[in-house]
Amino acid sequence: VYGFEAARAVVEQWFSVPASGSLESGFYDGNTRSQRILEALGFEKEGEGPRFARALSQQVPGSDMVLTRARWQARQGFRLVTRRLTIRPFRKDDAPALVRMAVPEVARNMSRIPPVWSEAGAVAFIAESAFRGVPGFRLAIEFDGACIGGLGLGGGPVGIAYFLAPEYWGRGLATEAMSAFLPSIFDRFPLSSLEADHFEDNPVSGAILRKFGFEETGRQLGTSKARLEPAPVITYAVTRETLKVQP
Ligand SMILES: CC(C)(COP(=O)(O)OP(=O)(O)OC[C@H]1O[C@@H](n2cnc3c(N)ncnc32)[C@H](O)[C@@H]1OP(=O)(O)O)[C@@H](O)C(=O)NCCC(=O)NCCS
Incomplete structure (x- = not known):
């Protein structure tokens, strides 16, 4: 729940700035916790492919997610x-x-x-x-x-x-x-x-x-x-x- 609350606060802050457009994010394959949080916030899958994981110092497969302003607002x-x-x-x-x-x-x-x-x-x-x-x-x-x-x-x-x-x-x-x-x-x-x-x-x-x-x-x-x-x-x-x- 804390992860979700924190992520929602970040998203709200982002869209509170009228000039902010779409918000991009992503998760590594298998990180279902992160995936669930992004989906609950309204993010949709935009693509997939390897992403650089700093903690592992290597490319790890994952998904790119995007939340457009219109979609966020419709959900509010x-x-x-x-x-x-x-x-x-x-x-x-x-x-x-x-x-x-x-x-x-x-x-x-x-x-x-x-x-x-x-x-x-x-x-x-x-x-x-x-x-x-x-x-x-x-x-x-x-x-x-x-x-x-x-x-x-x-x-x-x-x-x-x-x-x-x-x-x-x-x-x-x-x-x-x-x-x-x-x-x-x-x-x-x-x-x-x-x-x-x-x-x-x-x-x-x-x-x-x-x-x-x-x-x-x-x-x-x-x-x-x-x-x-x-x-x-x-x-x-x-x-x-x-x-x-x-x-
Ligand atoms: C327009 C409408 C929404 C106004 O609703 P309302 O709740 O009575 O409006 P308010 O009480 O908030 O404010 C009306 C203001 O007009 C002023 N007013 C009233 N009669 C007036 C008149 N004949 N000439 C000029 N101003 C007038 C009032 O003094 C008031 O201003 P004030 O608060 O500074 O005193 C309502 O009359 C309506 O639904 N009309 C039909 C649909 C419509 O006209 N919609 C607008 C389309 S652009």
Whole structure:
């Protein structure tokens, strides 16, 4: 157990540096203890061949192992806990809550949420939201044990989106969720900046973005499943350096 704990600490330290890429390791044939530790940490076999064993002063057959950042992150999952909220992967049983949330006031401010959602549509949304260790996922926002909204990271350039069920608006919950989520993005992924946008007629979202240091970058037309026509959207960006962390 000590060997595993020590190895995990080293791996965590390695990936805590955003610029660190894949981590390489290996073991000598027959060293099943070492093999088991590496496999438990998520390392995968990359190749095999003789390696120089300093203790024996000779080449000894062994295996080369690699742990990519994406694989490590996928195995960490994604869970954040704030004063009132838990941010965690969506589960299948969140579908009914999503169906209830898909009302026009929410949907018209999002691109992907329809104004009326079927249970099957919500289940498909949950499936495509899965966290796989790289940008391109959505997470549930949980309050008092109930799924009350969602947030996501994806697209190219990479951007964020978020929504809450209307009965939870106006209590600072989106700000609280973003206070945890935004810094965690820059901690986990080697991104230099993040994008966001909101429809011009949805100033609340702009107020939230500006609190975190997002600055306006332009205007364009955006679409929503709950709008008949494309509508004006204000685009924003924040960088790793300009992100304002809220207390
Ligand atoms: C956007 C949304 C997540 C905000 O959630 P929320 O929990 O009510 O937000 P918060 O309470 O944390 O913060 C809202 C901020 O907007 C401000 N605000 C409220 N009404 C406003 C208005 N009409 N104009 C400008 N700012 C306004 C509030 O004062 C607050 O700022 P403050 O904390 O500095 O006072 C929620 O309204 C929502 O889900 N809307 C539908 C989906 C959506 O718009 N998502 C964003 C897509 S880009």
